[in-house]
Amino acid sequence: MDISELWERVRRQLRREFGPAAYNSWVRPMTVSSRDDREVTLGLPTRFMRDWVMTHYADRIRDLWSGSDPGGRSLIFEVSPSVQDDIGLVAVSDPDAVADDALDGAGRANGAARGRGNGNGNGNGGTRWSADTDSPARPTLGASVVDRGAGEVFSAPLDPRFTFDRFVTGKPNEFAYAAAKRVADSEHVPFNPLFLYGGVGLGKTHLMHAIAHRIRESHPHRRVAYLSAEKFMYSFIRALRMQDTISFKEQFRSVDVLMIDDVQFISGKESTQEEFFHTFNALVDQGRQIVLSADKSPNDLEEIGNRLRSRLAMGLVADLHPTTYELRLAILASKTEHLGADVPPKVLEFIAHKIVSNGREVEGALTRLVAHSQLVGRPITLEATREVLHDLLRTHDRRLTIEEIQKKVAEHYNVRVADMSSARRSRAVARPRQVAMYLSKQLTQRSLPEIGRKFGGRDHTTVMHAVKKIEELSQTDAAFAEDVDLLRRMLES
Secondary structure, eight states: OOHHHHHHHHHHHHHHHHOHHHIIIIITTOEEEEEOSSEEEEEESSHHHHHHHHHHTHHHHHHHHHHHOTTOOEEEEEEOGGGGGGOOOOOOSOHHHHHHHHHHHHHHHHHHHTTOTTSSSSOTTSOOOOTTTTOSSOOOOGGGOOOTTOTTTTSOOOOTTOSGGGOOOOTTTHHHHHHHHHHHHOSSOSSSOEEEEESTTSSHHHHHHHHHHHHHHHOTTSOEEEEEHHHHHHHHHHHHHTTOHHHHHHHHHSOSEEEEEOGGGGTTOHHHHHHHHHHHHHHHHTTOEEEEEESSOGGGOTTOOHHHHHHHTSSEEEEEOOOOHHHHHHHHHHHHHHHTOOOOHHHHHHHHHHOOSOHHHHHHHHHHHHHHHHHHTOOOOHHHHHHHTHHHHHHTOOOOOHHHHHHHHHHHHTOOGGGGTSOOOOHHHHHHHHHHHHHHHHHSOOOHHHHHHHTTSOOHHHHHHHHHHHHHHHHHOHHHHHHHHHHHHHHHO
């Protein structure tokens, strides 16, 4: 009798002893992955399943194997992810029945292994294994036994608008966008995890949804789960309350791509962090992709354990910077195209200048403006824009003063604040002064004459020249443009 026939004989006996539910959950996924004259290796698809079988079934399986194998070979249990592609796990309609049968099966297995009962292997004379005796939690196995392709049942719905085609890129987000596309398009895991971070409304969730959309379209066989950290925590707490941690673990550790948004919400939640830590390790060990997002970088997350923090930072960390005027203008142009609206360029420029918080609020402002125009039949003009968006404009009214801009620019270029108003014309002073004038024009509502008076009583034409000069230099000198943009972001934050 060859190894396959021996294993099939043992499997039939295990089915009789454990019952169909426990057999389908734990024995059926096992396959002979390797063999030699001394040992036979049984492979299981996940580390969790391997550990569970080792704890609850291994002794009885080895007893049955030694009684059937004349060669006296030993059994080894190992994790073999490729086994998952070869097995047909079937969803069970009655999880409670599965749980009861699995508990009975484990009890019979333990009873047989310990030689209790009447000696025929059914364990009738032994103590029943239950949640109140040997196990800290009652395992409900049915929810963790799912059809391939059905692993997305616990995933949050995806927004059909959030695709790569609809994501507007610019300097603040181009690196995160490129990293997200690499993950979505790669056959193998390029870096694990991909950690996206940035402030509110900068595009983290959009990129998360875009990755999930692309993978489901290009690789429909891969199981993708996208959810918020809050939902992960809620699911874990519910599993503890329902004594259903086994199905929770299998549910999250059997996906091909796990995507969790707003990871910062598990800060301070020690039990949830511990479970997420083990889920993270299990997926990485199996070569599964993990994508995470947060409002801060891993090193800046508070009340996160050092073990988990090091895992979060071990892959690729990509940040999304605050939007620039150019990016906001591009977002508005794209939104206008999708809305099919006729919005004058001056209106788009006005909104991009006035609303500087994030792309989400910029889009919301445009949506409100277009809806108002369509509903009341009023053309979109600058005057109408000020009226319709008056509350938003008041909220985002820049409270920066020219003095604050002068101080920040002077610190950045290592010159004296007094030089901003002095008559000195050396380039080391004149260029920072022009930058300060340019930023004063961009970030305040002061008129050109008012700005000129703050810079030593200069004429408004001097301010106009400074603004034009900085715009020209920004187009020809990338390093200078980045320097000015950095100053702008620092002042806007």
